[in-house]
Amino acid sequence: MSLTTDDVRKVAHLARLGLDETELDGYARELSSILDVVDHLGQADTADIAPMSHPLDLGARLREDKPDAAIDREAFQRVAPDVAEGVYRVPKVIE
């Protein structure tokens, strides 16, 4: 499995990672080698194995529908860069 620099550029854009043009080759090589390792799994015989979405063979534990969260808005908003009138403020998003 071999990734091109274009692939890397696209994935970086989707993940909003600011990669330098000079870094693209290196990432293409390193990510390709990770995919090569993952490709090895394809050699395992999984004919009788049901696909799993999670490494643990367990079901989710469910919670009762009780609203009892401790919500400390002040504390949560203290770490935000910009807050006014109880709302977080971000640079204008134009639709």
Place this chain on the structure above:
Amino acid sequence: MNWETVIGLEVHIQLATASKIFSNAPTAYGAEPNAQASAVDIALPGVLPVINREVIAMATRFGLAIEADITRASVFARKHYFYPDLPKGYQISQYDLPIVAGGHLDIDTPAGGARRIGITRAHLEEDAGKSLHEAFDRETGIDLNRAGTPLIECVSEPEIKTAAEAAAYARKLHSLVTYLGICDGNMAEGSFRIDANVSVRPAGSAEFGTRTETKNVNSFRFLEKAIDYEIERQIDVLEAGGHIIQETRLFDPDSGETRAMRSKEEAHDYRYFPDPDLLPVVIDEAFIETQRSHLPELPDAKAERFGREYGLNDADAIALTQSRALADYFEATVAAAGDDTAALGKPAANWINSELAGVLNREALTIEQAPLSAAQLGGLIARIADDTISGKIAKQVFDALVAGEGESADAIIEAQGLKQITDTGAIEALVDEAITNNPDQVAQYLDGKTKIVGFLVGQVMKASQGKANPKDVNQRLVAKLDAMK
């Protein structure tokens, strides 16, 4: 060229749980901004989602109600996109293993009769927060109270053919989820949001045309308008030699038009993968059977029973079962009117579907806000049934009840002296008077124009101030006139 339309609807149904899907923050509408956003909802580092059991129960009941398959091990997945009201940078949703697969909804088509629309899937996901674009000059405000509110996204098959059918489908789905009690159905507050995928193609073509997705439709009427606009726009573009761009469009209720929102081509690389924070949701037979036992009587079954028990025709039965509240009102009205349900159903249906519906429509009220109770309306119908008052007087009593002029039909009849005259001597006198005073009409009757008797009945009713029984008056008049022949 003849065009045919292909419509599929995606409906976001907000589940009426007390707490959120993955956190124990409350879901109540209208709190102070961010006062209901917990550490999980705002995605502070180190938090983990824990699934709300009630969400799974509600989705299961929904799946059973549309006769779908309930996935025994459904999986939550991350859907990645960047927007400030999505704090994690991904939405937890479901992808290849949604909790509900398949199913269908039988809609009452505008032309009459039923049509079955397939449902592809219904998956669970969390809602995003709200962006407040107008609140500040140079910033967008973010309120995360809604973040993490549980939603079912129900996706129909692209089998809907007209805007009117789409509205019928949406209404039926709305009725179903409110019957099930899994959604409050409040469209103004966004509890039931409809996106319409619309495309057109030459009639008979096997391939789909390029579709657009219209969002922001918050009423059934707007849905119909938005789709009709979109169909016409697409046909115009294609007939002018252009091509349709796959895009998201917004409906503007003021202009009745849709406009392009953002191009979908690049934005839709969501990079779904199973959320490693969440194990599969495993549902066993016992859980499903418990949910099945909690299913209420659903609209179709109720309409069928109304026909059988109350002798209603299909149109009345369907109209009265549109909402659970309306159906309950009808049944309470009949119960208050008396024991003969087969005979009292039809008049109760008529009063509710015409007079009461008129009042509600005029005053913009819901059935829950009806100005007279089912017990009051039932009491009125009982007095018509036992001939205490005529239908005409009943209308007067109805208006008085609406205006709050009395506690009950009986109280108003008593206070305003509206009881039907049962003194036969008094009626005979009025009948004689009508015959004496209207010699021309009498002559016409004797000449064979027997329909004129209606005029004479009217004269007697007028003289009695509506308190005579018109049927009785009619009989007496005919007897007397025939004796004059």
